[in-house]
Amino acid sequence: MPSISAPSSKKATTLSVAVKCRPLTEKERCRNIIRVHNDKEILVLDPDLSKDYLERIQHRTKQRTYAFDYAFGPSSLNSDVYKRSVCSTIAGVVQGLNATVFAYGSTGSGKTYTMVGTKDDPGLMVLSLNTIFDLIKDNTSDKFEVTCSYLEVYNEVIYDLLEKSSGHLELREDPEQGIVVAGLRAIKVNTLFDLRN
Secondary structure (H helix, E strand, O other): OOOOOOOOOHHHHOOOOEEEOOOOOHHHHHHOOEEEOOOOEEEEEEOOOOOOHHHHHHOOOEEEEEEOOEEEOOOOOHHHHHHHHHHHHHHHHOOOOOOOOOOOOOOOOOHHHHHOEOOOOEOHHHHHHHHHHHHHHHOOOOOOOEEEOOEEEEOOEEEEOOOOOOOEEEEEEEOOOEEEEEOOOOEEEOOHHHHHO
């Protein structure tokens, strides 16, 4: 893992945006309305629905290209997303830098799959913790404690996903920590096994 240090300029601390297109349903594939153009661009083909299907496909009236820091197609693994867009950020956490990685999208768009993943395709949270634990293991001169929280913001309401009966939580300002989610459970973890339990 490469060495990470604090960014030397404000520009280096800017937000990065990665887009991962989930696999399309059969109906969506037939409409052929979205494509990953390259590793940074998504092409959205928006046919005029007033025309018949064949004419819409042949004469697309609206076509837009959206650019991002990273663009991933439906066949991309979570490990691909992690290596290109998250890994270097997570490495800085062990050196004391702050980092936030979050998924945003509509219901069914693949947020949970990307963040949590499966046994065969671990998500960004699991891959991030793997990196953190590997870096901690390699660093024998410092002492570390890893705590995790897991929350969801849905319809502007915050839910603690580690505490099923918590209801909704609220943001508060703490004089020492800044903005915090009041009542959010934080668990100490020493291994990935601890987190899975």
